[in-house]
Each structure stands twice: as C-alpha cells, then as structure tokens.
Amino acid sequence: MRPTTAEINLSALEHNLNLVRQMAGENVRLLCVVKAHAYGHGIKEVSKKLVSCGIDYLGVATVDEAVILRKYLGSDVSILVLGSIFKEEVDDVLRYSISQTVADRDIAAVLSESAQRFKKTVKIHIKIDTGMGRIGVWHEQAVDFIKWARELSGIEIEGIWTHLSSADEDEAFTNEQIYIFRQLTKELDDLGINIPLKHVANSMAVIGFGHARLNLIRPGLILYGLYPKADLKENLDFIPVMSIKTRIVFLKEVPAGRFISYGKRFATHRITKIATLPIGYGDGYPRALSGKANVLVRGERAPIVGTVCMDQIMIDVGHIKDVSVGDEAVLLGSQGSQQISAEELAQLSGTIPYEIVCSIAPRVPRVYIDVTPHFRVGNEIPHAEVCGVKKP
Numbered sequence: 001m002r003p004t005t006a007e008i009n010l011s012a013l014e015h016n017l018n019l020v021r022q023m024a025g026e027n028v029r030l031l032c033v034v035k036a037h038a039y040g041h042g043i044k045e046v047s048k049k050l051v052s053c054g055i056d057y058l059g060v061a062t063v064d065e066a067v068i069l070r071k072y073l074g075s076d077v078s079i080l081v082l083g084s085i086f087k088e089e090v091d092d093v094l095r096y097s098i099s100q101t102v103a104d105r106d107i108a109a110v111l112s113e114s115a116q117r118f119k120k121t122v123k124i125h126i127k128i129d130t131g132m133g134r135i136g137v138w139h140e141q142a143v144d145f146i147k148w149a150r151e152l153s154g155i156e157i158e159g160i161w162t163h164l165s166s167a168d169e170d171e172a173f174t175n176e177q178i179y180i181f182r183q184l185t186k187e188l189d190d191l192g193i194n195i196p197l198k199h200v201a202n203s204m205a206v207i208g209f210g211h212a213r214l215n216l217i218r219p220g221l222i223l224y225g226l227y228p229k230a231d232l233k234e235n236l237d238f239i240p241v242m243s244i245k246t247r248i249v250f251l252k253e254v255p256a257g258r259f260i261s262y263g264k265r266f267a268t269h270r271i272t273k274i275a276t277l278p279i280g281y282g283d284g285y286p287r288a289l290s291g292k293a294n295v296l297v298r299g300e301r302a303p304i305v306g307t308v309c310m311d312q313i314m315i316d317v318g319h320i321k322d323v324s325v326g327d328e329a330v331l332l333g334s335q336g337s338q339q340i341s342a343e344e345l346a347q348l349s350g351t352i353p354y355e356i357v358c359s360i361a362p363r364v365p366r367v368y369i370d371v372t373p374h375f376r377v378g379n380e381i382p383h384a385e386v387c388g389v390k391k392p
Helices: 010-024 035-039 042-052 061-074 087-095 105-118 141-151 171-190 203-208 232-235 341-348 351-356
Strands: 005-009 031-033 057-060 078-081 099-100 122-129 155-162 197-198 244-248 248-252 272-275 292-297 301-305 315-316 328-335 336-340 368-369
Touching: 005 010, 010 042, 010 368, 031 171, 035 042, 035 351, 042 057, 042 061, 042 171, 057 061, 061 078, 087 105, 099 105, 099 155, 105 122, 105 141, 105 244, 122 141, 122 292, 141 171, 155 171, 155 368, 232 341, 272 328, 292 315, 292 336, 341 351
Parallel strands: 005 368, 031 057, 057 078, 078 099, 099 122, 122 155, 155 197
Antiparallel strands: 005 244, 244 328, 248 272, 272 315, 292 301, 292 328, 301 315, 328 336
16 A cells, blocks of 8 residues: 555544534435545445435435445435436436436436336436526426426426525525525425425535525535635534545755756755655645645644655655654644644645545545544534624
C-alpha cells in the first residue's frame, strides 16, 4: 500500500448523521447522497455504514452508481437516481429495482414500456425546476405533466422534488424556490393527487431553512463533515470524515538561493530543509495550491514551496525540530492541535469544499477506521438563526 492514503472515519460519518437526524425532527425520512464515490469517500463502504444506521434512501447521480450499490448491498435499501438518464439505461432501472428521477415524457414513456415487459412497477420521483435551470419540469407545467404521468402503466409516482440553486448565497431566492414548490404540492393535494414523498432540503436547507424540511431531506456535504458556508463552523459540530495523509519520502538541506520545483517559481531565501512528499495533482491535490497551502508535520505547519508536481510536493521543514524521513504529513485533517480543513484548501485554491474531496484520485487508497471523533461537549443543535440564516 502506498504511504499516501485517504483515511475515512466511519464513526465521524455516524456522528454527522445523528446531528442531521436531530435537525430534521420526527417523521422526516433521510435520503443520504452518496454520488461521486460518496464525495470521494468510497461509495460502497460509506453506503454500507449509512444503511447500518437505518437511513431510508441512498441518492446517486447515475444508473451505474445505483447498480454498484444494488449488487453490493442487496435489495434492502431504496436507491434513487437523482440525474436524468438515456433510453438505453431504462432496462437496468427495472432490472435492479431502482427509483428513477423523471423530468421528460420520452423517458417516462420508455420506463412504462419497460415496466410492462418486466411485469414490474417502477417508482419515479418527478423533478420540478423552480429556478435551478437544469434538469426538471418547469413548475408552471408540472401539474399537467404529473396528470399525464399518473396514467402510464407500470409507473408509481413515489416522490416529487426540486433542487435549490443558491441556498448558501441568496436567502430571498431560496425562499422563493421553496414557496413555489410548496404551492405546487398544495395544488396537487387540492386536486386529490397524493404523492407520498416531497423533498427540497439539501445540506444548507437542512441547516438553515426549516420550511424546506418536508417529509424527506437530502443531506450530502454535511454528512461528510464539510460546511456549505464557512461561518457555520462556529455553531455546528459536524466532523470531517476524510483525512489525507502521507509520509516524508526524501529530505535534504538546501542553501539559500536554490530554486525548488518546476518553473523556478520559488527560491530559498535562507539555509533550510526541504522535504518531498509522494503526493501531487495526479492524486487530486490541487496544483492551484502551489505556494499557498500548508502541510502538518510533527504538529506544526510547513508551507508548500514551489509548484505542486504530478506525483510530488515539496515543503519547507527547516523550522521543525528533529524532522526525518518517514514522518507523517497531513495535507487534510488534524495533527496535534492543528487542523487543515477542506474549506481552507478550497478558499486558497479558489474552489469549493466539494471539489477538494471529490477530486482525490482512485490511486489514493481509502483506509477505513472507526474512531470516536472529538467534538464540543454539550453543544445543542442550533436553530436556523444561530446558523447565520434568518428563520423564515
């Protein structure tokens, strides 16, 4: 095994799930989003842990992700494909008893035909576009679409949902999206059209928009201990699930005035020690962090110097006592009293925390541990106002 690993703490995952449950309240089901290899954490192991904790649904982006989980977990868990699909994927939806998001008539019709051939009923969730402008039936056309879909043979409309585009940035627009969706579901109820599951709330809405928590919520980012807004950290105790660790593979003294790495973008200004780490952008560590980020060694921060290479990173460890080859280096996570978060790396590289964890390459082995995380004792689950989002 490589010395470079992504350490995944399944106890931290369970801790985060329990916080989400407390926020959701009673009689609210949980659809845990595990798309994109569970945000880089490992779709099989993460999903298995979540199922063991009694969640209701797993949410994936594609049919092939759903098939992987069905084969691995068996038939005891409901799986919803959140993305749109092609006609040639429809048979697998039936074959593997997958719930499918639907937003156009062609796919709905093909699902109906396939259901009749398989002599099965396929469960669908109709996606409503309330302002995302991506996949979805425009909300103005939704009632007619749903009336039509209800008449299709072999189709069971299990759910209806929408996605919030700017819950972490634009409170007014988010409230408008929620209002549109709730008005639509009220209209359907008034027409006697009962769709069992109604869901809006992503991670940010779970935290800060109580009226978006209908009878099912879709937490993603917060399950993995990451925050949709940096200022939420002050009042919430989500614990990062992933740590990225490696070891110093090479160490040498470097005189002043020597260039380090490609492009001569950094030169030493004093006699120091430069350590090489066996990780780079080929492992998903952003090249944009060249000369910006730090690494933890012996409980101290060591700056990245020079350009991040495909397979290696250089750090200045001249100030760290007794540093040696083989010492652990933490690029994401905690060591001693120090921590480097995905939010910190995202800010430095001009991206979002999602991309930091999702980009960790498959060649980095995932190592699963079950260690009780540390968190602020006695902290209560905050109300929306405490989280920096005005309660509607």
